[in-house]
Amino acid sequence: MIGNTPKPEHGRERRKRATRRALRAATLELGLERGLPEVSVEEIAAAAGVSTRTFFNYFASKEDAALLEMLAVPAADLAAFAAGGTGRNAWADLTRLFAEDMDRIGQDGPDLPRYMALHERHPELQWRQLARFARFEAEVASAIAARLGDDPVGQVRADVMAGSCITAVRVGLRHWGLTGWEGPARAHVEAAFAMLAPAFRERA
Amino acid sequence: MIGNTPKPEHGRERRKRATRRALRAATLELGLERGLPEVSVEEIAAAAGVSTRTFFNYFASKEDAALLEMLAVPAADLAAFAAGGTGRNAWADLTRLFAEDMDRIGQDGPDLPRYMALHERHPELQWRQLARFARFEAEVASAIAARLGDDPVGQVRADVMAGSCITAVRVGLRHWGLTGWEGPARAHVEAAFAMLAPAFRERA
DNA sequence: ACGCAACTTGCATGTCGTGCAATCATGTAA
């Protein structure tokens, strides 16, 4: 049992979360130690003290358990952006939207560097992570289209902006890791966003 | 396109290529008809007239057989870009590099719309496709860094540019499909590249 | 015709992922 449950008694929800954490911890641990493909689900489950079957009650696959649990820009914030003040710059608003989300990364807490290390070792995980992150890309794109106009060209523009958000987040996080997790992730992501800003200046 | 040999019009090479095409065609056909997850490798192989085992001699998985066979930007071209003329604009060169690659999509010929339809139906395929395409992202990034300078900020900038290339290709191809495959893919990709150009103007 | 090399195939094996039903634990109501 790699993860521990200081208070196994109070509440079902707590227990479930503890199990989830234990499974993720075991996946991370063993994955870093021997490489994810060389680790079987059976081992992970055993390390977390549950049955193999239970693992699949929590995650659809090994890889799923190895992904960061971040993001989800709140739908309300996105809606607000869509209807957003015409006075403000759209890209600036997007920057703020995602930068705020970066602050929530704390969820995975001190394990974050190890997750990043595992992702560096198995690039497929990066793409899985990105795919999960990008579920919101479509929503972001339509929010942008709603705000900036959805003529044919506007659609392309909205998609490019949404895609650029993904790029900025990805590059920002990557370099946050490469520089040894200096300061908040937010700063690195904002820097990446800033580089793309000239492409999205508002026109009259 | 460098010195290739489309020569062996007869012989084993031809047979292998035919088998490969048959397997891809069967995957596409059955996947569109019933959804890719509902089709087993066994069925695909049978439809193509080979054994299940043989399928795995050609592709590592069902999904692999459902991906477009786009070629990579030739390493030589990339090296040329890295050493590229300082007079030219880097982003313009990248645009040309990737746009030329788009012309090679013709490989999958008239089936392309059906591939895109399948990818639209199973978004995971889009990410797999992107992941394959983006194997070169790292190489592209270092080529850019080599050309523009690899100080810390330059590194981030290079990664952002490389990521933006991916975004532009992705959005371009997507809208090419959405508009009914009007004209060459190249035009749509170039349009997406153009939108990002202002972010990458050369500075003095 | 012969032999070599490459391609195909069947078989065995291990892992993955899911549906199902029995069991166990926990929080709640009597």
Add this chain to the structure above:
DNA sequence: TTACATGATTGCACGACATGCAAGTTGCGT
């Protein structure tokens, strides 16, 4: 406290996936 209801855990069965290996089969060149 006891009984019950809800829901989590687990074993079992099953089919699909993916790969290694060794035996066949086919075509190519000499």
